[in-house]
Amino acid sequence: ATILNEPRLVVRKFLARPQHEGLGAIVRRSIGRFELKYFDPFLVLDEFSVTAPAGFPDHPHRGFETVTYMLQGAVTHEDFEGHKGTIGAGDLQWMTAGKGIVHSEMPAAQGTQKGLQLWINLSSKHKMIEPRYQEMMSKDIAEAAQDGIKVRVIAGEALGTKSPIYTRTPTMYLDFTLKPGAHLQQPIPKSWNAFVYVLEGEGMFGSSKSLPVTGHHLLLLGSGDGLEAWNKSSKTLRFILVGGEPLGEPLVQFGPFVMNTQEEIDQTIDDFENYANGFEKARHWRSESAL
Numbered sequence: 001a002t003i004l005n006e007p008r009l010v011v012r013k014f015l016a017r018p019q020h021e022g023l024g025a026i027v028r029r030s031i032g033r034f035e036l037k038y039f040d041p042f043l044v045l046d047e048f049s050v051t052a053p054a055g056f057p058d059h060p061h062r063g064f065e066t067v068t069y070m071l072q073g074a075v076t077h078e079d080f081e082g083h084k085g086t087i088g089a090g091d092l093q094w095m096t097a098g099k100g101i102v103h104s105e106m107p108a109a110q111g112t113q114k115g116l117q118l119w120i121n122l123s124s125k126h127k128m129i130e131p132r133y134q135e136m137m138s139k140d141i142a143e144a145a146q147d148g149i150k151v152r153v154i155a156g157e158a159l160g161t162k163s164p165i166y167t168r169t170p171t172m173y174l175d176f177t178l179k180p181g182a183h184l185q186q187p188i189p190k191s192w193n194a195f196v197y198v199l200e201g202e203g204m205f206g207s208s209k210s211l212p213v214t215g216h217h218l219l220l221l222g223s224g225d226g227l228e229a230w231n232k233s234s235k236t237l238r239f240i241l242v243g244g245e246p247l248g249e250p251l252v253q254f255g256p257f258v259m260n261t262q263e264e265i266d267q268t269i270d271d272f273e274n275y276a277n278g279f280e281k282a283r284h285w286r287s288e289s290a291l
């Protein structure tokens with residue numbers, strides 16, 4: 001049965017290559033790299049790989065959200081409010097930094113920890129809200145399966161299944177696994193920007209005559225009412241589909257500070273250096289993992 005009237009075509013394709021980030025960590029950055037600095041409302045998509053003692057030691061965030069989804073291993077996060085936890089394979093941490101968070105994100109186990117971290121911008125009216133976490137264990141993430149398709153619904157809705165995650169900036173985040181031969185039609189609100197990031201196997205996206213796309217590739221989708229995908233290979237295909245409502249606001253970014261004007265960035269740097277306006281607890285806090 002045809003669900004989509006106007007399947008979105010792939011308008012740009014990027015191979016995410018490894019680069020250094022944090023302290024000795026490796027990330028494949030697709031959104032946020034030079035050629036694709038911002039895909040409104042998305043600032044960064046990192047496919048990270050980190051092995052102790054490397055990691056992401058104490059660092060701040062203001063003005064956006066980080067969504068960490070573990071694929072292998074585990075990461076312990078710890079912030080300046082004393083909020084601490086470990087996210088293991090399949091677990092999710094949706095962190096709304098708002099007016100300010102200082103935290104560390106370090107390997108929690110031996111071996112290589114792998115996952116995805118997506119940075120979602122907040123609208124000017126939400127940039128200075130109180131920080132907030134929404135955390136889900138793998139077993140609690142909504143799953144649905146149908147016709148050779150399995151979906152884990154991180155945010156939004158798919159195959160009639162909804163996620164409980166509240167997305168301030170309206171967002172969908174779907175983890176799809178397609179068996180050989182499967183064909184997917186997933187609606188996406190027409191006004192949203194959307195992309196696919198392939199994790200495993202090879203798939204066709206947008207048109208069944210398009211070239212197969214393999215892992216570590218980011219595909220920007222054009223206009224239309226949804227994503228159509230095919231797995232015509234003999235292996236399992238796994239990818240994430242992420243979409244969000246563009247904010248359409250000015251963007252001024254200084255590393256982990258994302259505001260709307262240079263003055264707000266200057267003020268943020270001043271707040272951070274003077275432990276003020278949301279960064280008070282950074283004055284005496286150091287993570288236990290600090291070397």
Ligand SMILES: Nc1ccc(F)c(C(=O)c2c[nH]c3ncc(Cl)cc23)c1F
Pocket residue numbers: 021022023027046048056059068075105116117255256
């Ligand atoms: N500003 C800035 C500077 C340096 C960093 F390393 C970071 C940072 O923590 C991360 C960058 N990508 C990541 N993917 C996964 C995880 Cl768990 C953390 C990060 C950061 F935010």
Ligand SMILES: [Fe+3]
Pocket residue numbers: 056059061066103105
């Ligand atoms: Fe962080």
